[in-house]
Amino acid sequence: MSDAVHECLGRLCYAAENQLFAVVTAEVGCGKTTLIRRLSGSLNPEEYLVLYLSDSQLTPRWFYNGLLQQLGADGKFYRGDAKLSLHQQLEYVREVKHKKVLTIVDEAHLLKRETLEEVRFMLNYQMGFAKSNGTYSRRSE
Template identity: 60%
Template sequence: MFEAFYELSRSPFSRDVPPSELYESAILEETLGRLEYAAERQWFAVVTGDCGTGKTTTIRRFTEELDAAKFKVLYLSDSKLTPRHFYKGLLEQLGCESKFYRGDAKRQLHREIELMRGIHGL
């Protein structure tokens, strides 16, 4: 309805908006800068915020600029994760079957990350 009224070619409020076409707000630029800082140092980063504030969209925008040969982005969006499911979710994204116990899964994740860094340079 509003697309026709404003003569838009597509809805500006959908998830399929290309990240390169997002509004470049000061907050977006600050967040992207912080994520870049963490990525350059091979740190983990956590983005938090209220529902609908653009966390996922910001991460989509950030990952679009990363060199896939150098970086591996792991994304979990469940706000009620237990530590065990946190490790399980990350290991699954790396293509690994997670150990059952949290401590074992944590060590397994650390090992996989060190392999990515040392062997693959990710």
């Protein structure tokens, strides 16, 4: 493993541990997806739940339903219903299963603006909760 790959993997592990937002950019074909897979494989499944989507034609509805499917939940026809259901599932994973959720959207640069806005919305939601004294509360902005 090169020094650059080792450093990037370390930074991604730090981001996962601290529930931070991270973006990986580099030239086409240099191994970004391979790096992400290596990261996913290195995380303890007892501590992390990794959700992975890679679809350049992803719509907002399929974004939410793809994540719901990975969580073992039924998809929803309406985007708002899917969004609400996803939030409920994520809270369950955090509060009951005590796992950190790592959401990976591979090839996100190819997504349409509308879908990117939904990714941003979900990230704001995920990053807006901080664990304090064993419970989750909304971070002040």
